[in-house]
Amino acid sequence: MPDNDRPHVLMMSEITVDGKLTLKRGASSKILMKYMAPETEILLHQTRAVCDAIMVGANTIRIDNSFLTVRLVEGKSPLRVIPTSQADIPPDANVLGPDARTVVAASEAAPAERVARLRAAGVDVVIAGADEVDLPELMRVLARDYGVRRMMIEGGPTLNWSMLNHRLVDEIRLIHLPFIVGGADTPSLVGGMHIETEEEMFRLSLKRHYMCGSNLVTEWDVLYGA
Numbered sequence: 001m002p003d004n005d006r007p008h009v010l011m012m013s014e015i016t017v018d019g020k021l022t023l024k025r026g027a028s029s030k031i032l033m034k035y036m037a038p039e040t041e042i043l044l045h046q047t048r049a050v051c052d053a054i055m056v057g058a059n060t061i062r063i064d065n066s067f068l069t070v071r072l073v074e075g076k077s078p079l080r081v082i083p084t085s086q087a088d089i090p091p092d093a094n095v096l097g098p099d100a101r102t103v104v105a106a107s108e109a110a111p112a113e114r115v116a117r118l119r120a121a122g123v124d125v126v127i128a129g130a131d132e133v134d135l136p137e138l139m140r141v142l143a144r145d146y147g148v149r150r151m152m153i154e155g156g157p158t159l160n161w162s163m164l165n166h167r168l169v170d171e172i173r174l175i176h177l178p179f180i181v182g183g184a185d186t187p188s189l190v191g192g193m194h195i196e197t198e199e200e201m202f203r204l205s206l207k208r209h210y211m212c213g214s215n216l217v218t219e220w221d222v223l224y225g226a
């Protein structure tokens with residue numbers, strides 16, 4: 001169970017049978033997303049609509065240029081949260097547009113002029129961490145100052161790893177795509193560092209599985225143990 005001072009976090013992703021999130025390193029996941037069933041796209045937007053916030057890593061913004069808004073169903077777009085240690089977001093990124101409120105989370109090492117430029121453009125900048133974004137601290141700020149109770153993260157693998165490694169992910173929902181793309185360095189669900197021993201494996205419990213249109217969807221609880 002999450003602490004009361006941080007949001008409940010759901011990791012959601014579309015994923016190939018071989019566990020990959022894109023066609024190859026550097027490719028936008030929008031290419032794979034075109035193959036999601038219409039019903040599953042709706043599920044994704046419904047999930048966004050019931051969350052207070054949505055977070056993706058800065059590299060996903062730089063590669064996919066995501067909007068992270070609710071478009072296919074009625075409902076309010078969640079607060080968009082982008083961690084980037086150096087406040088490195090393209091000024092014309094879709095996520096900085098007027099469709100929803102955005103928080104950029106940066107570290108103390110971020111260049112002051114970038115932070116000032118973002119703030120001048122109406123973006124909230126939260127400083128958390130010395131050299132890289134301190135995700136546990138960011139979670140506390142989102143709960144305390146922005147009232148975020150339920151949050152989803154939509155990748156990519158580097159952020160997914162950091163969130164799991166800090167034990168900040170409570171649930172995982174996967175949309176399985178019937179493809180294999182291969183590639184040893186193709187981004188998979190979780191990147192980051194490898195673990196050393198079986199004791200360090202993240203253990204999951206399957207909660208539900210169902211078809212949504214032509215896609216299998218699986219839902220998992222993350223069990224961190226004592």
Ligand SMILES: NC(=O)c1ccc[n+]([C@@H]2O[C@H](COP(=O)([O-])OP(=O)(O)OC[C@H]3O[C@@H](n4cnc5c(N)ncnc54)[C@H](OP(=O)(O)O)[C@@H]3O)[C@@H](O)[C@H]2O)c1
Nearest residue numbers: 014021029057058059060084085133155156157158159162
């Ligand atoms: N299939 C899907 O559902 C899906 C979803 C999302 C993304 N993707 C794919 O994933 C790929 C991008 O993934 P990625 O692993 O390269 O990048 P990512 O996880 O999207 O972003 C990682 C970046 O976030 C920033 N960051 C700041 N603080 C961090 C912290 N404490 N922990 C982790 N990250 C932190 C860093 O950028 P700074 O240098 O700016 O600090 C870091 O390089 C793209 O190809 C995209 O298409 C697929």
